[in-house]
Amino acid sequence: MVSFPHRHLLGIKGLTEQDITILLDKADEAVKISRQREKKTSTLRGLTQINLFFEASTRTQSSFELAGKRLGADVMNMSVGNSSVKKGETLIDTAMTLNAMRPDVLVVRHSSAGAAALLAQKVACAVVNAGDGQHEHPTQALLDALTIRRAKGKLARIIVAICGDVLHSRVARSNILLLNAMGARVRVVAPSTLLPSGIAQMGVEVFHSMEEGLKGADVVMMLRLQRERMSGSFVPSVREYFHFYGLDAEKLKAAKEDALVMHPGPMNRGVEISSEVADGPQSVIESQVEMGVAVRMAVMEALLLSHNSDARAEGWGA
Amino acid sequence: MNTSLVLKNVRIIDPSRNLDETGSIVIGADGVILAAGAGAQNQGVPDGASVRDCAGLVATPGLVDARVFVGEPGAEHRETLESASRAAASGGVTSFIMMPDTDPVLDDIALIEFVKKTARDKALVNVHPAAALTRGLKGEEMTEIGMLTRAGAVAFTQGRHGLADTQVLRRAMTYAREFDAVIALEARDPYLAVNGVMNEGLFASWLGLSGAPREAELIPLERDLRIATLTGAKYHAAKISVPESADAMRLARSRGAKATSAISINHLSLNENDIGEYRTFFKLSPPLRTEDDRQAMVDALADGTIDIIVSSHDPQDVDTKRLPFADAADGAIGLETMLSAALRLHHADRVPLMRLIDALSTRPAQIFGLDAGTLKPGAKADITLIDLDEPWLVSKETILSRSKNTPFEDARFSGRAVATYVAGRLVHSL
Numbered sequence: 001m002v003s004f005p006h007r008h009l010l011g012i013k014g015l016t017e018q019d020i021t022i023l024l025d026k027a028d029e030a031v032k033i034s035r036q037r038e039k040k041t042s043t044l045r046g047l048t049q050i051n052l053f054f055e056a057s058t059r060t061q062s063s064f065e066l067a068g069k070r071l072g073a074d075v076m077n078m079s080v081g082n083s084s085v086k087k088g089e090t091l092i093d094t095a096m097t098l099n100a101m102r103p104d105v106l107v108v109r110h111s112s113a114g115a116a117a118l119l120a121q122k123v124a125c126a127v128v129n130a131g132d133g134q135h136e137h138p139t140q141a142l143l144d145a146l147t148i149r150r151a152k153g154k155l156a157r158i159i160v161a162i163c164g165d166v167l168h169s170r171v172a173r174s175n176i177l178l179l180n181a182m183g184a185r186v187r188v189v190a191p192s193t194l195l196p197s198g199i200a201q202m203g204v205e206v207f208h209s210m211e212e213g214l215k216g217a218d219v220v221m222m223l224r225l226q227r228e229r230m231s232g233s234f235v236p237s238v239r240e241y242f243h244f245y246g247l248d249a250e251k252l253k254a255a256k257e258d259a260l261v262m263h264p265g266p267m268n269r270g271v272e273i274s275s276e277v278a279d280g281p282q283s284v285i286e287s288q289v290e291m292g293v294a295v296r297m298a299v300m301e302a303l304l305l306s307h308n309s310d311a312r313a314e315g316w317g318a
Numbered sequence: 319m320n321t322s323l324v325l326k327n328v329r330i331i332d333p334s335r336n337l338d339e340t341g342s343i344v345i346g347a348d349g350v351i352l353a354a355g356a357g358a359q360n361q362g363v364p365d366g367a368s369v370r371d372c373a374g375l376v377a378t379p380g381l382v383d384a385r386v387f388v389g390e391p392g393a394e395h396r397e398t399l400e401s402a403s404r405a406a407a408s409g410g411v412t413s414f415i416m417m418p419d420t421d422p423v424l425d426d427i428a429l430i431e432f433v434k435k436t437a438r439d440k441a442l443v444n445v446h447p448a449a450a451l452t453r454g455l456k457g458e459e460m461t462e463i464g465m466l467t468r469a470g471a472v473a474f475t476q477g478r479h480g481l482a483d484t485q486v487l488r489r490a491m492t493y494a495r496e497f498d499a500v501i502a503l504e505a506r507d508p509y510l511a512v513n514g515v516m517n518e519g520l521f522a523s524w525l526g527l528s529g530a531p532r533e534a535e536l537i538p539l540e541r542d543l544r545i546a547t548l549t550g551a552k553y554h555a556a557k558i559s560v561p562e563s564a565d566a567m568r569l570a571r572s573r574g575a576k577a578t579s580a581i582s583i584n585h586l587s588l589n590e591n592d593i594g595e596y597r598t599f600f601k602l603s604p605p606l607r608t609e610d611d612r613q614a615m616v617d618a619l620a621d622g623t624i625d626i627i628v629s630s631h632d633p634q635d636v637d638t639k640r641l642p643f644a645d646a647a648d649g650a651i652g653l654e655t656m657l658s659a660a661l662r663l664h665h666a667d668r669v670p671l672m673r674l675i676d677a678l679s680t681r682p683a684q685i686f687g688l689d690a691g692t693l694k695p696g697a698k699a700d701i702t703l704i705d706l707d708e709p710w711l712v713s714k715e716t717i718l719s720r721s722k723n724t725p726f727e728d729a730r731f732s733g734r735a736v737a738t739y740v741a742g743r744l745v746h747s748l
Contacts, residue, residue: 013524092640112642113526114596133644135526170526197529198520 004302008120008127011136012177026298027146044073047104051077054110064107067296099123126303141174143295156183163189164223167196171264189213193234214254221262222273248274260284322347322364328372333676334692345699349741354693378675379691380412380700382682385628392421397633397720403441405653405719407746410702410735413444413690419477425450425461427469442745448473455479460490467497472686475502491551502554505539515644517590517605532560543570555579559604561614564623582630583656598639598646599725620669626682629656633721650725658731699742706733
């Protein structure tokens, strides 16, 4: 098998179709492991994984933790409050401290775009971006792709409608990059206040109506809308947002009959998605969670096994 | 210096007289220019004068940088008046205007006097303080514009800050007019640009960074220009970055506003793509714009719509720059590289050398009423001696500024100041 040629996973940007395929194929194998009774392997035995979360996230952190443990790594969680005045100072200082403990992989989440890349310059180990501001969340895009590929058998030419707060979403950016790299057709559906500047040049078709945007879609991917953005600042109210952009059974009818419904979680039921749809037969939201562990196992294995210890040693003191 | 000095066989470019000819500059023992031009070549050399053969070099009036941030008082670890002046001298800058964003803010005559005295004692070049337009730069109450002017403040500004209250601005401009004071403001709408950390557009969107739209500059600029026209005050747009702003300047002047404008050397040399993967040395205010914008601004400089070039020298330390992009401070140093970066526009045939030197020396001296920017007989011998083609590489190790946040690290330049004279005294020599 061709090995994964990157030292870090900072984003989907820079990954080729082949890189992504390597990770998804590995993840398929990891799903099998996770479904066995004996889930623990020795693939990463003796290696240390540190989860460094400057932004609280129970779900993503647990997923990374479980992935590391299933591969036999020693996993440590560090949650650093994000309230300190100078976040960045904490970031670099914490990174240097952790670096001195000689971890093999750092999983980082931070509220600022570029934080994972900055950290990768300062530490000697592999860095996995678990979400940096509004920039990227590569493992989420990979787990979404894995979910779609397993359900539809392919990614090429699949029509994916990404709906909701694209502007603030690192999930949307990573998904747009990944799906385009794999030859899928990407649409975004949102009010203009929730779309980034230049969206039409980001490799997507832009829609402002759910009915049009969902027409013929194979996948409907809903995004979370944060509460503070619902009341007048970006959209007038929850009620109005749900009316036009919330996914309910009626709006879902526009998509293909066997369209998948996805959500990166945590969901705001009744805001961007109705319970009926979230829990309905087309929903693969729970499957996404399962694929999350598998994808993270694949990423960690790819980063840690494709580079020998010499390659890692070069980074020391850099 | 005790003896007089003659620079001979030098190409003299003096925009104050539209003069570009090879000749001599004769400087008296008192540091004043006695003669400068082709005619001076044949005059005798004064007794005891030292003579420097400057064949192949260009002499211009010493450069005048109208926008420089210094850390003294309050942040001397970033830059002192002394270190800024050494950086200036090595970049051919013989006078600079210091912004009032210090700690404490330069909003009181005692502080203006402190800066003038410290500069007189320690600085190699002429330092002219700009005073805060409002107390504490808070944008609420005007400072003692008259007394500050008498104390030596050459402009009134909000420095890095904007001024939101149009009533305060109108009164300050009306009052400033009586003292012929220049009000220099950076236009930045606090609401439209609230989270904006770079130019709004596709590139910012991919990086996941909030953008500042061009309207965040244009709207307050147009507002300021209206008030300048209304009050008749001298208004200086301290840093413009988009061609729409240049259009606004043209229109306002045609309506009779006494308005001038500046652009930073960064915005003439770089564009938003230079940010690459979150390089914070390229985080500036206003943000770096697109390449099309940069090209249009070079044209606007060439045709004189934009009056002057500033370095916008803004020393920042590791603790304010080695951060995630959105959390990092704005600003870049520039005193040492302004001339060389500007000469790129000459080498690329984009801006005539005469206009470039005008924008770097003569014009800023005129706008702010400084005794500089000319090589006329009787003027102070502030002179920059330039080798237009001298190749050099910017390296962190040789930067004289106390802070190293240059966006031109490892840049290759052709042309630099080989010697700088302030009142006839050599303050920099390669």
